[in-house]
Amino acid sequence: MSALRLLSSAARRAPSTLAQQRRGYAEVADKISLSLVLPHQAIFTSKDVVQVNVAAATGDMGILANHVPSIEALRPGMIEVIESGSASKKWFASGGFATVHPGNKLTINVVEAAPLESFSSEAVRANLQEALKVAAGNGSEEDKMEARIEADVYEALQHALGSK
Numbered sequence: 001m002s003a004l005r006l007l008s009s010a011a012r013r014a015p016s017t018l019a020q021q022r023r024g025y026a027e028v029a030d031k032i033s034l035s036l037v038l039p040h041q042a043i044f045t046s047k048d049v050v051q052v053n054v055a056a057a058t059g060d061m062g063i064l065a066n067h068v069p070s071i072e073a074l075r076p077g078m079i080e081v082i083e084s085g086s087a088s089k090k091w092f093a094s095g096g097f098a099t100v101h102p103g104n105k106l107t108i109n110v111v112e113a114a115p116l117e118s119f120s121s122e123a124v125r126a127n128l129q130e131a132l133k134v135a136a137g138n139g140s141e142e143d144k145m146e147a148r149i150e151a152d153v154y155e156a157l158q159h160a161l162g163s164k
Helices: 002-021 121-136 141-162
Strands: 032-038 041-049 051-056 059-064 070-074 077-084 087-093 096-101 105-110 113-115
Touching: 032 051, 032 077, 041 077, 051 096, 051 105, 077 141, 087 141, 121 141
Parallel strands: 032 105
Antiparallel strands: 032 041, 051 059, 051 070, 051 077, 070 096, 077 087, 087 113, 096 105
């Protein structure tokens, strides 16, 4: 019971310290410092950008300045970086993690990523059909599971290309 009293007394004193940490909406002029890195390359290193849209495992999310600190697992999908105005750059990433740090810093670590324009819709469509064929075929369970994962990535890529 004494621990409960300690917590409740701390909670009564907390508002004065929390008032200094209040958050608000991002202003248009606010920027977030982005680092987008792969194991072998840094695409962005502390680049000031307006917004970053990612395909999080919990759903698509847009990250602006003053975003609450968090860590998000990324599913295969598009990463869109809006640098200023409406100018944006798009990459397709196989998955990874996005970490929003205090002080308007965002770090995105991905295993593989490529500019969206480097993909061909026809090649993606053909590879998707092949992967679905293998997944539904008579191969080993391991082959079927690998093909299902491959098909999921191609479906995400096809969706990203459709929203170009």
